Structure formats: structure tokens, C-alpha cells
Amino acid sequence: MDLSIILMGAGILVIIVSLFMSRSKTMDADTEDISVTLYKETSQIKRRLKVIEEELLLEQPTFKVPSSKPTTSGIHQILVSQVLALHKQGYTISQIVERSSLTPQQIEKIIATGGKLL
Template sequence: MKRSEILDSLIFFLLGLSILLFFISFFQKDRTSKVEKDVEELSLNLYQETYQLKKRMKVLEEEFMIDGQAPHLPTFSTPPHEINAILKNQVIALHKQGLNVEQISKQSALSVSEVQKIILQLS
């Protein structure tokens, strides 16, 4: 056999093999479509749960509005010896703006007595 005959037979063999593999690929299961369906189902479930949570939150907010009372949220204040300079400056600035002690207390998350002590330190 000549070299050209071997190359010709190798090319025909590879061509036939490629055609055979091409047709086999049509009969293989598409794994990506299952994954896509799973992701789509998961995202739909997520959207539904988010919608349900938003709906429940809206109902709870409306109940609080109907009751006329906001839920009591605890206010945390730091002890007087731990009040930092930034917080003191905020209290002083609010006092200079004309806010009363209760308003300053709410905005700064300090107790009324702590706000009063800071204001008295100015004098």
C-alpha cells in the first residue's frame, strides 16, 4: 500500500466516524434542559415565597397602624462614661438647633438624663 492510499483510507474512516458520532449526538439526552427546568422551578418558588412574605409584612404593618400603637422597640443607651465625642457633638448640635431633651434623646439613642448631663456640661 502506498502512503497516499493509507491517508485516503484514514480520511474516509475519520469522516465516517464523525458522521456516525454526529447522528448519535441527536439521540443523547439533553442534561442542560433538566438543570434549566430545576433552576426555573427554584426561582419561581423563591418569587412566590418572597411575595407571600411581603404580603404578610403588609398585613402586620396594617395591624400595627390599626392598633394605633407602634411595637415597643427597646432603646439601647450607653453608660455616661462611654459616650464618645461624636455623640456628644451630635447632642450639642441638636440642642443648638432648638430641639428639646426628649427629641434629642430619641435621635441620639441616649437616655434623657444622659442628654441633660451633656447639655449641663456646656454651661
């Protein structure tokens, strides 16, 4: 009788251990799948970010080196270049006013003349 109880206990123990082993293998496989998926998604995000950075670098406006003398109306050439660049980028006059120290009338005049002979 003692031997049969020991064998039954050992059998139950083996069954319990086998259940944990199969779950452990399943968890390892799931962890590996998640790891591979995370690696793929991270690499996709890095590629997309690189493309966006390249697009932003290409779209930056190029500015000529402005002369250091102010124009005839007292508006510095740097401000004129900035206003024209912002206008080309699609900013409204009110948005340009917020970004510069000029009045709406001065900005309209710069845009109308293209920055020449102010």
C-alpha cells in the first residue's frame, strides 16, 4: 500500500510538472513573437522617421545672405526676407504680424512689392 501511494503521488507530481512545462514553452513562444513584432514595428517607425526628416530637410527655405543695410523705409532686409519666406509658406498676414515686429500695413507693402524699393 505504501508503494502504491508513493507511485500515485509521483504520477500526480509528474502531471503537474508537465502542465507547467507546456505553459512555460507557450509563454516562451509568445514572448519571442512579441519581441519580433516589437523589433519590426520599431524598425518601421525608424524608417518612417528618417523619411520625414529627409522631407523636412528638403523643404527648408534657403535664404540669401541679406545685406546689413536697412531698406529705404527703415525695415531691415532680414525682416523683409522673413516676411516673404513666411508668405511663401502660406502664413496669413495676421500670423506674420504675430511672428514679426511689423505692422499689417508694412507686411502688405512688402508682399505687394516683393521686398523691393520699400
